[in-house]
Amino acid sequence: MTSDETTRRDFIYVATGMLGVVGVAGLAWPFIDQMRPDAAVRAAGQPVEIDVSSVEPGSAIIVTWRGKPYFVRRLTDAEITAASGVTVDQMKDPQPADQRIGGPADEAKKDWVVVAANCTHLGCIPKVVDSGADGWHCPCHGSVFDFTGRILHGPAPINLPQPPHVFASDTNLIIGTDTAGA
Incomplete structure (x- = not known):
């Protein structure tokens, strides 16, 4: 194993984790937004x-x-x-x-x-x-x-x-x- 493969693998793990965080935030936002008081x-x-x-x-x-x-x-x-x-x-x-x-x-x-x-x-x-x-x-x-x-x-x-x-x-x-x- 070379140090290049380890770096690529770390990058893929971090990128996958960030994509998961953005996805969860995108799914959670409508639920969070509906808790704000309406204009009235x-x-x-x-x-x-x-x-x-x-x-x-x-x-x-x-x-x-x-x-x-x-x-x-x-x-x-x-x-x-x-x-x-x-x-x-x-x-x-x-x-x-x-x-x-x-x-x-x-x-x-x-x-x-x-x-x-x-x-x-x-x-x-x-x-x-x-x-x-x-x-x-x-x-x-x-x-x-x-x-x-x-x-x-x-x-x-x-x-x-x-x-x-x-x-x-x-x-x-x-x-x-x-x-x-x-």
């Missing part, structure tokens, strides 16, 4: 722009961002007064009402609340109740949230979370964008 799922994480010009004071809409529902509510003066009148000892997760109420840059239009529409207890969707400071009641286990989404009583442990959001104009709300960047 990738787009769901993008910010959502909502025209809120038709939302009257005292009414709310439900929007979906990242596959989850969110309440966008325009508060009346009476609702803001009722929410501001709730004392810290009445709340399970204390937070001032003015930290949860926002709106366009115009100070007179700070009457919007954007909160998750899922109860923080078991994920039910609370229903709107128009009485005093009680804004939302969870129909499953009785959690009560005020108009700003703060938990007043019931089994829910924390306030309704607020998504990152900003008002691009007086009528356009963008959910899913960092408010610090605006």
Whole structure:
């Protein structure tokens, strides 16, 4: 045996092994590729722009961002007064009402609340109740949230979370964008 034959044989072994690796990768790629999220799922994480010009004071809409529902509510003066009148000892997760109420840059239009529409207890969707400071009641286990989404009583442990959001104009709300960047 000469050293030339050994070199040729080594080359054939390596080439055959590489061809096998490329073949296995070619067969495995469709299975790996099908695990990627489709375009609709990738787009769901993008910010959502909502025209809120038709939302009257005292009414709310439900929007979906990242596959989850969110309440966008325009508060009346009476609702803001009722929410501001709730004392810290009445709340399970204390937070001032003015930290949860926002709106366009115009100070007179700070009457919007954007909160998750899922109860923080078991994920039910609370229903709107128009009485005093009680804004939302969870129909499953009785959690009560005020108009700003703060938990007043019931089994829910924390306030309704607020998504990152900003008002691009007086009528356009963008959910899913960092408010610090605006």
